[in-house]
Amino acid sequence: MKMQAIPVPSKAKPAKAISLRRRMPGNPKVWVGAAILFCLGLAAAFPGLLGAGDPYLLDVENRLAPVSAAHPLGTDSLGRDLYTLALHGARVSLVVGFACAVLAAILGAFVGLVSASVRWLDPIIMRILDGILAIPAIMFAILLVAVAGGSLQNVIIAVTFIEVPPVARLVRSVALSLRERPFVEAAVAAGSSLPRIVVFYFVPGIMAPLLVQATFIWAAAMMIEAALSFIGAGAPPSTPSWGNIMSAGRSLWQIKPMLIFVPAVMLFVTVMAVNLLGDGLRQWLDPRRKRQRA
């Protein structure tokens, strides 16, 4: 019994020659995550088709209305239809998350590549990144939004700002290890210019880890957006975001728990879909890590 329990390092290393196309169907996480996101994306893009009304419509006569045919999930303290709000919240959350992921990936890649290629800039950039990373993320976002004012645009800028340093560090470390590889040394010896090496050797090399990192930023950004709105440091209170719905329902949640749980569960499902996608992508694109979180 004791002997069987010894974890033997897996000898079955996946053959490197297996094409991406063959490995893809083997990772259900990517497909499950993508499918959930696709449905949420459709709901967010066309909430009207799913029976959502006007998220700004205040039906003062029907405040805190119970579940009914007209209001499938009831209404909030201002008489807004909770079902409508929840669907429109998906729009806000997905847009903020996606925008932050794309912006942080591009900016982070740029900073990381500059840091890895321009030797004299490297220590300066790294120290600044250290400084930004030393500030707890949500605290920094609060500071940025408090200064710049609460709007969705500023939330996106703030989250992008705090997510750039980890991306830049990742990209830099990948690029630095690429620099030592023989095929890059060969290119240098053959007289390739620095921009050429960055574009044709570094950029393709960082794509896979960058993509994985971007999905995790997407998930983190949605959580931070909800947190900022919840504490009143996000989009203006009238914006139908999940954080704002919860913030408005905070004082009444014991009377009507759905005011909290509907947006919270929506956020949970969305974040989990993105995390599944990211987890799956990581296992798919990086076979070395497979044994760690198989």
Place this chain on the structure above:
Amino acid sequence: MLGYVIRRALLTIPVVAIVAAIVFAMLYFTPGDPALVIAGDQATPAQIERIRVALHLDQPPYVRFFAWIGQFLQGDLGVSVFTGQPVTYMIAQRLEPTLSLVVLAVLISVGVGVPAGVIAAWRQGGTFDKVFVAASTFSFSVPVFISAYGLAYIFATTLGWLPVQGFSPIQDGLGDFVSRLIMPAIAISMIYATLIANVTRSSMLDVLGQDYIRTAITKGVPRSQVLFRHALKNAAIPVITVVGNGIGVLIGGTVIIETIFAIPGIGRLTVDAIMHRDYPVIQGVVLLSSIAYVLLNLIVDLTYVVFDPRVRY
């Protein structure tokens, strides 16, 4: 050893200086007059003038930066625009609940996360491990709103076992202290504990595959001793690192959790400061929490030497 401690401690000074510069410089990303923005739309000229003077906006930036740094080094973070009290005083008053919350959360997370990770690694591929891996993707995605309100709904509203909210200092009795703090601490720990458990598992997997573990098992060392003494001690460094780094997530989480559970701590202070656009308070909280975070990671780095005597710098 002492030389290493001093050198490592000196390394934190530039980081703290950069943090201070960033926190200070933030004020200049404001479009337009910072005093106007902070005062809000309904401010009277007198209020705006008071903010301008409180923030020393009537002086050039470099003068202000060095004045601000000089004051900070003397323990002065300025005066709240809203209450008129010194920021350091306001923060000190709110320190206890937040500190209690964070310490309890760390204890819970390490107490659950490390053993869970060790057992999952020991039985890699077994039932516990499979459940563990599936659950970790799941619990990574749980927003603090679900864990917090979910716990409150079950244990306070429905079962009535625990008070819904509030804080009771430890000197007023341990029972009240724990019963009010246990739900917020568990709620805030979800993602942090998952992080610790995952790192423990993967670090243990690396160590368990090594020859000396097999030797220990074949010579008949009891299983628990192999796991928790031979293996865990060598797998400890990544775990300690994530315990330190993850504190940042906890500090951020306190802002939300203190709002949900009405705990009068630093997080609640921050939220109130946002509402009143009390910029000196926000600045002070961000700066001090960053410094606490940096110092904590300094301590974490220093403990490496305890767990791995080979570490010498």
